[in-house]
Amino acid sequence: MRFNQKDSLQKEISRLKASHHTIGFVPTMGALHQGHLSLVQKALQENDAVVVSIFVNPTQFDNPSDLHKYPRTLEEDIALLTSLSDQLLIFSPDANELYGKEVVSKKYRFGPMERSMEGKFRSGHFDGVGTVLNLFFRAIMPDRAYFGEKDFQQLQIVRKLVQLERLPITIVGCPITRESNGLAMSSRNRRLSAAQQEEATLIHKTLKVVRKKFDSVSIQKLRAYVKQRFAENPHLTLEYFEITPVETLQPALRKTGKKKYRAFIAAFAGEVRLIDNMALN
Numbered sequence: 600m601r602f603n604q605k606d607s608l609q610k611e612i613s614r615l616k617a618s619h620h621t622i623g624f625v626p627t628m629g630a631l632h633q634g635h636l637s638l639v640q641k642a643l644q645e646n647d648a649v650v651v652s653i654f655v656n657p658t659q660f661d662n663p664s665d666l667h668k669y670p671r672t673l674e675e676d677i678a679l680l681t682s683l684s685d686q687l688l689i690f691s692p693d694a695n696e697l698y699g700k701e702v703v704s705k706k707y708r709f710g711p712m713e714r715s716m717e718g719k720f721r722s723g724h725f726d727g728v729g730t731v732l733n734l735f736f737r738a739i740m741p742d743r744a745y746f747g748e749k750d751f752q753q754l755q756i757v758r759k760l761v762q763l764e765r766l767p768i769t770i771v772g773c774p775i776t777r778e779s780n781g782l783a784m785s786s787r788n789r790r791l792s793a794a795q796q797e798e799a800t801l802i803h804k805t806l807k808v809v810r811k812k813f814d815s816v817s818i819q820k821l822r823a824y825v826k827q828r829f830a831e832n833p834h835l836t837l838e839y840f841e842i843t844p845v846e847t848l849q850p851a852l853r854k855t856g857k858k859k860y861r862a863f864i865a866a867f868a869g870e871v872r873l874i875d876n877m878a879l880n
């Protein structure tokens with residue numbers, strides 16, 4: 600079933616909740632691929648009904664050209680979701696339907712993790728993400744919401760968001776789905792040429808080397824190695840490489856204690872910005 604209006608979606612959700620159905624929610628910006636579908640499949644397994652939203656959220660983009668060029672393939676997306684299950688509730692509102700008259704972000708205090716990596720390089724990004732998810736969460740009130748580890752920092756921010764907003768929603772993290780060459784699936788990959796899609800595998804290859812060397816090589820040396828590897832490649836420009844504990848997401852200078860670490864890369868292939876990350880221990 601397809602909805603553009605909050606009211607009609609909410610009526611359907613109330614009906615489901617009245618018959619004690621649990622609700623799963625998968626927020627997306629569309630241009631769907633197998634990564635998105637893996638979240639939808641998990642949600643279908645764990646809930647009686649699943650809402651999938653398709654909405655390119657303007658307030659989380661700091662770059663108007665990136666927002667403008669973001670792929671929009673609504674009819675294809677709906678066909679793909681419908682082929683997966685005819686039970687899905689597909690919600691694709693326009694910006695004013697979701698936000699009301701003013702399409703603006705609320706200011707959140709997510710703590711230090713909002714200032715590293717994506718927060719540092721995309722001004723206002725997590726306020727935009729927090730604002731739109733808070734609107735969706737309050738409209739839908741799902742039991743569980745599903746997020747990919749592809750956007751690991753976002754996943755941790757969303758865990759913080761439900762605490763700050765006191766929302767009784769379980770946040771479920773899902774593993775990264777990759778192409779057979781290792782490239783993390785992303786809606787933005789559609790903007791890459793075939794050659795760029797191959798060149799962009801450097802990101803995943805580098806993360807794998809970092810994981811292999813993590814126990815025996817210092818973080819400083821790993822940083823130097825990654826910088827060098829990207830500097831030698833004419834097709835990709837490194838924006839950041841960081842190793843951080845998964846809890847704080849603050850760049851680590853050395854390994855301490857028994858913390859769990861992850862490595863993160865953001866890089867440009869031409870104009871297209873790609874991100875990826877990997878657990879190290």
Ligand code: AMP
Binds near residue numbers: 627
């Ligand atoms: P997006 O449409 O890019 O906002 O992504 C919607 C959701 O799908 C987010 O929770 C993403 O983390 C998740 N996602 C995107 N790409 C992947 C992937 N390759 N593997 C797993 N989850 C993904």
